[in-house]
Amino acid sequence: MTYTLRFAAIGLDHRHIFHMVGELIAQGAVCAGYCPLTSDPRVLDGFRERFPDLAPVSRDALFDDPSIDVVVSAAIPRDRPEIAIRAMRAGKDVMVDKPGATTLDQVEAIEQVATETGRIFSICFSERFVVRACEAASRLVATGEIGRVVQTVGLGPHRLNRAIRPAWFFERAAHGGILVDIASHQIDQFLFYTGARDAEIVSSAVANHALPDIPDFEDYGEILLRSASASGFIRVDWFTPDGLDAWGDGRLVILGTDGYIELRKYIDIAGRPGGDHLFLANASGTRHIDAGHEPLTYFRNFLADVRDRTATAMPDGHALTVTRLALKAQGSAARIVRAGA
Template structure:
């Protein structure tokens, strides 16, 4: 059975990567829609064989469409997902999947009623070869049990990609921790084998962009579960002199060793990204992980056909998203008297 999918909501460039990876895994892209003509035109240029739909209702009512894929503006994703599930379709969106806990609760309720999937594509784990390899090594026991994780997700605000106005509107993008740090929270739960965690402390700030009063360019979180602890830092402060959009790092401390992943670059070192460093009782090891297969989309399509959970569990998606929303809600904002 070939999974037929439609791309609905094309505001973020992540839609291109998700659609491409789904097609490579064997799914068929049959339609696309966005209310912004510019977004729609860009998508059609990238996928010229796709049908451009003028009617979003027709896509949802088309019983031949199995899956809705979306990178709509952050605050629109939950509503699209609810609509998809109520039309007996599964839903895949880029992170974050929600901007409020009320959205989270509604989506979870509709999921329970319909049995359809609402999956958030955490691309920093699912789509990064070095991170996938780190997961495989840990499952093999390479560093024992992971007891601490530190994750860093810096970004460049200005550069090759023009940032849309909604990115600077708090209600629309959902805050820096809910947005960027959802990647690191997903990884904390996954790598430490934690079902849930608590937000010990969280901080947000706008250090460099006072012209955008609702924007946050820095955020950090302390996490604790019954198995491990973690520290996460995200920002929009990558300097112009960096060779890539952000020097993304992951540190995993195990009971028998540790792993460092340099996802996007190796400063003054090896060219390119996907660098993994492993230290255990036997010595030090470097692995260039760029050729590591990425199984997520293949497994995800199998899950849709078989109604299994091999790519990612729905409960994990909900919990990672809930913790990101809680971190954002509980964060203390620097230079303000109240929490965000």
């Protein structure tokens, strides 16, 4: 008989907590409760609406409960390492929203505690793990449909929704900068689809093109990165127009030696309805694949890893490697100056 895992939600500051909790429940885990402390009451309201049967529990009680196996968190990014470290020291595995940390010192602290305790520290990279087209692409790459992957182009545009963002959203120290906050998704995808364990940041840049009243904020970022056998380009921004019927036209192009794949994750602009569109071109021709029914595997694999002490959801160290690369890109980024500034 399979042991039913129990988890707690601590850190309800970003809406990504919705799919983290929902997908774990869908995979058979039991939510033992959530800490209602939040910097954004709208997130708490949305959480209660989606999960009306879950009970609010004090943070200390959740950490101290020995029956809880896992803590999930979408706290303010700068606070996630402290929550993760306390959870691991309490004997619990951890799943956090991206980014997993906002400084390199935090990364080192997480790695040290994970090593000392033997606990799992995982980051839910939602732009891969909650996108069914990404699951389909991983299967096609694994079966050799496009040959050896040599390059990726990852685009991560987002809608700003300035009026409803909490104050910390505009504080660089709170989220780490645009390359840490968003581009960690695309770094994760580059490493995964190329099969690289690590990479170097060749160049990076950030800019504030449209919000001069918040000079420390960045609304545009780019990275060129390279491994021993592949290269990648990343562009992230906060420029999704209000007229687009999605929060962002996220795309990924995976170039192989025998073909390529393009993912239009959330919308096929002026094309087919819905999301999870995959386009494949190889020696056999071209085709469109509706990946909307592809099963998600991360949450199932994560729970299996907790039970079996394995690393099937992501390789050991992957989450922190991605975080380090994002922080290095942010730290070395050139700043593009707005015209006329």
